[in-house]
Amino acid sequence: MTTDPHDEHGEILRRALHAEADSVNPAGDGLERIRARIADGRGRRFGLGRFGAARFGLDRFAVNWARPVLAVAAAVVIAALGVTAPQTIDLIQQTVGNNGPSGGGQNNTDGDRTDAQGNPEFPDPASPGSSASGSSSASSPGSPSSTPGLSSCRIPPPAGAVSASPGATDSPAPATTPCPSETPTTAPTSPPVTTPTSPPTSDKPTDTPTQAPSSEPANTTEQGAATTP
Amino acid sequence: MPFRKPGEEGARRTDVTETLVARGTAGAVAVAWDADQAVTALYSANYRSLVRLAAMLVRDAGTAEEVVQDAFVAMHGGWRRLRDPDKALSYLRQSVVNRSRSVLRHRAVVEKYAPKGLPDAPSAEAGAIGELERSAVIDALSRLPARQREALVLRYYADLSEAEIAGAMGISRGAVKSHTARGMTALRNVLEQFS
Numbered sequence: 379m380t381t382d383p384h385d386e387h388g389e390i391l392r393r394a395l396h397a398e399a400d401s402v403n404p405a406g407d408g409l410e411r412i413r414a415r416i417a418d419g420r421g422r423r424f425g426l427g428r429f430g431a432a433r434f435g436l437d438r439f440a441v442n443w444a445r446p447v448l449a450v451a452a453a454v455v456i457a458a459l460g461v462t463a464p465q466t467i468d469l470i471q472q473t474v475g476n477n478g479p480s481g482g483g484q485n486n487t488d489g490d491r492t493d494a495q496g497n498p499e500f501p502d503p504a505s506p507g508s509s510a511s512g513s514s515s516a517s518s519p520g521s522p523s524s525t526p527g528l529s530s531c532r533i534p535p536p537a538g539a540v541s542a543s544p545g546a547t548d549s550p551a552p553a554t555t556p557c558p559s560e561t562p563t564t565a566p567t568s569p570p571v572t573t574p575t576s577p578p579t580s581d582k583p584t585d586t587p588t589q590a591p592s593s594e595p596a597n598t599t600e601q602g603a604a605t606t607p
Numbered sequence: 608m609p610f611r612k613p614g615e616e617g618a619r620r621t622d623v624t625e626t627l628v629a630r631g632t633a634g635a636v637a638v639a640w641d642a643d644q645a646v647t648a649l650y651s652a653n654y655r656s657l658v659r660l661a662a663m664l665v666r667d668a669g670t671a672e673e674v675v676q677d678a679f680v681a682m683h684g685g686w687r688r689l690r691d692p693d694k695a696l697s698y699l700r701q702s703v704v705n706r707s708r709s710v711l712r713h714r715a716v717v718e719k720y721a722p723k724g725l726p727d728a729p730s731a732e733a734g735a736i737g738e739l740e741r742s743a744v745i746d747a748l749s750r751l752p753a754r755q756r757e758a759l760v761l762r763y764y765a766d767l768s769e770a771e772i773a774g775a776m777g778i779s780r781g782a783v784k785s786h787t788a789r790g791m792t793a794l795r796n797v798l799e800q801f802s
Contacts, residue, residue, distance in 0.1 A: 390801050
């Protein structure tokens, strides 16, 4: 009876391997080591590696909750920036258009007042509208010479911005037209009206004529515009 | 009995399977408890043999223990993805083989740039024929390519079938046959001395 030399070699190899393997006796604390590694490695499997969450005392649940919360917060911030971007751009354009000799707060107040003017200008024709223009004139004296023209020219941009809303299309056209027309026509028409408003700003004759006419022709054009439709 | 996990009753095993399959509704605590129990059961039944298998591959008992412990930790972490508990041992064996390869690759890089040390001195037992045979065969085995050595160890030490070797090594059965035949051919000169 002959044996296959391959099997015989296999038996020698098997015997040698088992003899070598029998000399290996693993330590008895292997299970404790495994459990310790499992306990220590919970943070490693969920994200930041061995230098991550476990080192900073964050378990996997904190890491799992932190990521979606941060993602939602980032999305909300981006959405808020996207929504407020047009208004922010308008504000920037207004501040740039004002040339900024006066403070930004005044510019903002001017822009707000012009917006506020655009809305009340509709009831103005029915009621005496000079008071609204008087309020604007009261704000203008801070910058005597330059602001009147600027304030009258500032009115269109916000009115144009307001033009997006219905009914505002009438106001910008009359508001813009009186501005250039004011400066030439201020001297003849305005003096009687400006005299009551001027006493606080009595120093400047140039202010008083420009402001008062802005109210009157604006009212007239608005009345005309209001009546035409 | 469909489940062969040692040290457990049939009802418990059925619960484990249901927990693993219905992992979407199962609580994390139950799954973690099953994973811990599986680690304990597989450790008591297979830890020693796996360490010895790893020692045959990496030729170092301490490193072999670390390799097997890492494999257990990885199995515990991936227990949810392991739908069939019967394949836990196969998963462990494959993990041991893969990690042993990583150890050998790392060791090769280290030895490439490390200064050469003196060869190991023969032990006092080297005079015995059995010890001589063993050391000669093991030395010849350690000089084989990694795939051939893995195939021979899995075949002649772990007594695995070709399909199991293919699964553990991640290769086809034909490749297992090829690596085994080439390895035995390379060892023939050494083995013939003791036949």
